[in-house]
Amino acid sequence: MAIQFEDSFQRKFYYLRLSVTDVCNFKCTYCLPDGYRPEGHKKPSFLTLDEIERVTGAFAQCGTSKVRITGGEPSLRRDFTDIIRTVADQPGITKVATTTNGYRMAKHVHExxxxxxxxxxxxVDSLDPKMFYQITGENMFNQVMEGIDAAxxxxxxxxKINTVLLKDLNSQELPKFLDWIKTRPIQLRFIELMQTGEMDNLFKKHHVSGVSIRNHLxxxxxxxxxxxxxxxxxxxFCHPDYMGEIGLIMPYEKDFCQSCNRLRVSANGKLHLCLFGDHGIDLRDLLEQDEQRDALIARIQGGLQQKSVSHFLQDGNTGMTPHLASIGG
Known part of the structure; x- marks a missing residue:
């Protein structure tokens, strides 16, 4: 192993969130309510399989043991299975995860x-098919449930099931969700709605804190x-009477960033030090050849010295992230 990726606050980074596309086929109210809109008129150029191999190899060499493949919707890539295999083959990577909207799982999760x-x-933002459609813009609840069974x-x-908490929409479904996981090995993760550049009004209308759920648990x-x-x-959180678990992600809580252990690489090859950072550090020119790995590692480590102690979301600073799909959520 080379150097361990570490920032100026002595935080070490074991976890890479790697976006492979910013395209998504859902229209979730809190992310892409108008659907996917490519920036500019050029066809987006996402990381190739070779570039994915080089960037994950560099991270693995520097202590990263977990890679989460994200989007957009990552399974929209025709080479998604090859991407999984490429990441899994990197020495030192012990966990290969993905976050998906689930619409292709029933057919492909075995491969x-x-x-x-x-x-x-x-x-899965609701267990009510009608509310699921209202939040996602797609009538695919049954397909997603079939995909979970297939997994x-x-x-x-x-x-793990990700559910974004939305006041007056799905925030009353806790009893239904708890009943669902009583006999299923599901970790249900309630995620607080996060403010992004394009979602100010939605945030004001639908944000609800996870503290009330934690107190209830x-x-x-x-x-x-x-x-x-x-x-x-x-x-x-776990409970002796439940097969499932509950996870709470509350980014507005004090000291949320204190234990940060993850970095992000966007689908076009930029290193993002924070989901709500002000800019990305371009890595793509160093992903062309295997011989560039030392320079790639040096650029990542140098960039880490710019990482802030916090995202400052609690102060109303949302950075330059337009929406969560743009750098993999």
Whole structure:
């Protein structure tokens, strides 16, 4: 192993979120309410398989053990299974995860598993088909549920479900969700709505804090679990009477960034030090040849010295992120 990626606040980075496309076929109200709109008139040039191999190899050499393949919707890439296999083949990578809207899972999740996918997150913002359609803009609830069943059939011991909390939309569904995970090995992750450049009005109308859910869980016997070094930011709770778990992601909470262990590379090859940072650091010119790895590692490590102590979301600073699909959420 070369140097361990570390910032000026002594935070080490074991987790890479790698976006492979910013295209998505859903129109979620909190992300792409008008659907995918490519920037400019040129066809987007996303990272190639060779470039993905080089960037993940550099991260793996410097201590990264987990890669999450994101989008947009990553399974829209025709070479998605090859991407999984390429990432999984990197020495030192022990977890290969993806976050998907689930619409292709029923048909393809077995081959993803065989290619080396170890963890899977599915975005499900409601267990009510009508509300699911209202939030996502797509009538695919049944297909997504079939995909989750297929993931268990393929050998995944646990499936994580991402649910963005939306006041007056799905915020009343906690009892239904709890009943759903009582006999299923699902980690249900409630994510606070986050403010981005294009979503100010939606945020003001629908933001709800996860604190009330946490208080409810603790009062009803749920116990906070310890984290491992490459886990994400969720506070995970378990209960002796439930097969499933609850995760809470609350980015507005004090000290949320203190344990940050993840970096992001966008689909066009930019390093993002934070989901809500002000700019990206271009890596693509150093992804053309294997011989450029030392220079690539040096640029990433140099960029890390610019990483801020916090995202400052709590101060109303949303950075330059226009929407969550733009750099992989």
């Amino acid at each position: 993803w598993r065989e290619a080396g996918l170890t963890n899977i997150n599915v975005s 268990f059939d393929a050998g995944f011991e646990q499936v 603790i009062a009803n016997g749920w116990i906070l679990k310890l984290k491992s070094s490459n886990d994400g930011p969720a506070q995970v």
